[in-house]
Structures are given as structure tokens and as C-alpha cells.
Amino acid sequence: MIELRNVTKTHHRGETEVHAVRGVTCSIEPSSFNFIVGPSGSGKSSLLYLLGALDNPSSGEILVNGRSLTKFTEPERDAFRRSDVGFIFQNFNLLANLDAVENVLVPFLPQGVSSQLRDEAVELLKQVGLGHRLHHRPAHLSGGEQQRISIARALLKKPQLVLADEPTGELDSKTGAEVFQLLRELSSRNNATVVVVTHDQTYFRPSDRIIRMRDGQLAPTE
Ligand code: ADP
Ligand code: MG
Numbered sequence: 121m122i123e124l125r126n127v128t129k130t131h132h133r134g135e136t137e138v139h140a141v142r143g144v145t146c147s148i149e150p151s152s153f154n155f156i157v158g159p160s161g162s163g164k165s166s167l168l169y170l171l172g173a174l175d176n177p178s179s180g181e182i183l184v185n186g187r188s189l190t191k192f193t194e195p196e197r198d199a200f201r202r203s204d205v206g207f208i209f210q211n212f213n214l215l216a217n218l219d220a221v222e223n224v225l226v227p228f229l230p231q232g233v234s235s236q237l238r239d240e241a242v243e244l245l246k247q248v249g250l251g252h253r254l255h256h257r258p259a260h261l262s263g264g265e266q267q268r269i270s271i272a273r274a275l276l277k278k279p280q281l282v283l284a285d286e287p288t289g290e291l292d293s294k295t296g297a298e299v300f301q302l303l304r305e306l307s308s309r310n311n312a313t314v315v316v317v318t319h320d321q322t323y324f325r326p327s328d329r330i331i332r333m334r335d336g337q338l339a340p341t342e
Contacts, residue, residue, distance in 0.1 A: 127180035142336035158333035206274030264295035
């Protein structure tokens, strides 16, 4: 369970202040599938980064299972980002000189990778349909294949929270639908809570929660 209480985020660009998030209060249920939608510049990415503790709110509070993210110590924040949150980016964020398996294991390379974890990475790549691409580098893979690697990377640690920022923005609609299907399957297997920023309403299902943003605030759902 995630609770946002009057959360704001002000970015500073030179002398200018940009009020990207302007007082958002809402809660996100455990194991739910949520979309954040809204016009470009409405604060969707800023809100997603706050949820993943990739950024700090300027004011307000974010509670994860009753604990305030803003009161975490720096090592606690690192541990939260590393073990509890899986992040999927629009541009995949894969490393060009690593193959598919190594890219899935990237978050774990600093601590060293056990052979069991490597086996799990291979298994996940098989589950996303890339069993025949294990040792390919990103440049030799399609956009859809690259995004499936980044889904495997985000889900390897079985995070309680999966955050995705326009994950299908670079993909055609058929590939996008496949990516969403995988994201739903793998996340529900782990009982993960998923929050996805998207422009494309074709991926919505009736049971999904839609969070609409406008000018940094929640827009009323019609
Ligand atoms: P969205 O994802 O809905 O397009 P963003 O959260 O990326 O919106 O941006 C909201 C506003 O904050 C925009 O005006 C954007 O230019 C600004 N902004 C976002 N990130 C930064 C940053 N790191 N520094 C300065 N301004 C930013
Ligand atoms: Mg954005």
C-alpha cells in the first residue's frame, strides 16, 4: 500500500521554479495495476520518480506500507530502490556492450552474481520469449526485444513495486500490446503493484486504476 499525502515537487531550472507536482493526495492499493495519464508536462514522470524514491518530494509525504519514504536514511533509500522497486524506461536503458543476460543482471553486478541468480535471469528471459537471444547485444535486437529485456531486469528482484515510464512509447502497437501482456503476467505472478505512465488508452482494462494528471494535480475522473 502506497499513500501520497499532499506531495509536491518543484524543479529548479536556473532562476526559474517549475511546479511539476502541486499537492497530490492519493493511495495505491497493493497488487493493483495503475496508469498515470495526462498531457505532456503535467508531472507524470516527476510523480513516478517520487514513487520510486529516485527523487525527493519538495514537501508532503509518501508512505510505503506505513513507512515514510522521506524519513528513510540514504542506505535505506538505496535498499528500497534496489530491492523493492523495478523501473522500466521508455528508451529501455540497456548497456550496449552487455548481452541480454548481463543486462538483466546489471543491478546485481556490484554485489556479485550467484550462479543461481544467473539461472533465474536466463529463466526470466525465456519467459519473455528471448530464450534464443540470451547472448545478443541490444544493437542486434528489435525495440520490442529490448523492452522485454528491461522487463526481465526490472522483475528479477521480484519487486513489490514496478514503475514504468511510457514503456511502449518507442514500440509499434502490436509489440506494445505484447509488452503489456508480459508486464501484467509477470507482475501478477509476484503480486507486484504496477504503476505505468502511458499515452495509449488501448492498453487499459476495466479493472485498472486510472490516475489522471493535469498541471501537476489530480484531475477529476469523469
Ligand atoms: P510529464 O511526464 O507529464 O511530461 P514531467 O514530470 O516530465 O511531465 O514534467 C513536469 C514539468 O516539470 C515540466 O514542465 C518539465 O519541463 C519540468 N521538469 C521535469 N523534470 C525536470 C527537471 N529535472 N528539471 C527542471 N524541470 C523539470
Ligand atoms: Mg514524462
